[in-house]
Amino acid sequence: MTTADVVHPAVTAAAAHPGHAGGTARRVEHVMGMPISLALRGRHAQGPRADAAWAAALAELRRADAIFSTYRADSWVSRLARADARLGDAPPVVTEVLAIAEEARRQSDGAFDVRRPGPWRRTVLDPSGVVKGWAVDRAARAFDDLEGTDVCLSAGGDMVCRTRAVGSRGWRIGVEAPHHPGRLVAVVPVRDGAVATSGLAHRRGHLVDPRTGLVPTALASVTVVGPDLVWADIDATAAFVLGADALRWLRTRCCRTGLVVDRDGRSHLF
């Protein structure tokens, strides 16, 4: 983006409120056990081109699910975990995702790891912490051709936003209050970028410290805003696991902002 894309305050003030009544077209489907929510605004918010892009985005997510799902016995990841297949035989995207995972483990000193302690002292391979962001980043590209159209694609509360409509106010993303589900603790204005939140609120104890196998308890939630979802999501997960050390670590990370809500409900910006 160039500075020319910055919305002048007068334009923002004059722009019609797209809100619920005018202009934001919404769609929902469930893929990978998650609700996929799409909001479109602007020239191609509705119509055949929007339909085609939505179908392509969903197809991309389903492809990722077929390869990476730990719930499907026939996925490549399940077969690799059972030593039923060799990495060399898997599609190249498996290597791509595992390489990102390894980079994330290194950069977080092991707070993020797709391998974690499982039952009977076995190591479980679960790349879903990388796959979700990676797949949504890819799926969002399906809307790149919709000129003059703002896009926000969310998978279970983690999203990619693009702003292309002339005079658009951009997207306003509410950050859910971890102690008061259904209420918001902050609002993030995003034109082009991704927002990811990690926490335990809706998660059924799914998030564990890969180093210990324990559920982290120091924080209530971590929200990371960054250029792409795969790293925003990785950083939110790693920071949640880091707990008391989260803010210090997040501030070493390039090009991100966001907030950490601690166990006592205090919010900290970074």
Added chain:
Amino acid sequence: MRRITLWALSTVTVLLLLLSYHTSTSSRTSLGAESSEVAQGAPDDVGGSSSGGSSSGGSSSGGSSSTATGDVTQTRWGPVQVEITVADGEVTAVDVLQQPDGNGRDQQINAYAIPVLKQETLSAQSADVDMVSGATVTSDGYVQSLQSALDKAGL
């Protein structure tokens, strides 16, 4: 020399614009049931020079107002410090006391802004948001989620 000054100024302007992002949207009347929660003319006044005279000055009836100065927060782009004015339990103004002087991150600043914290938690309607980010919502939990309410509103 002049170019550098202009560049620095434009970087600051961009930041101010983003900080004041919801200025122009927050004073709208809420459609939701909890309209009493709408922060009337909420965090306005950021870089007041650019957003005109939209601050109503927190002169809501019979209210005492107070200001609180936040800690200096290190962001990607440098230190930020804000002062918040609260009247009748609502944030009526946010003043930026300290802000980054621009270090080449204007593209990121342009693309997304530092989150705006709310003094009290807000409903999605009164905050006028498009989407909700929260700990992973599964398909099972979706029906009760805030995002589900937003999605329905748009269908």
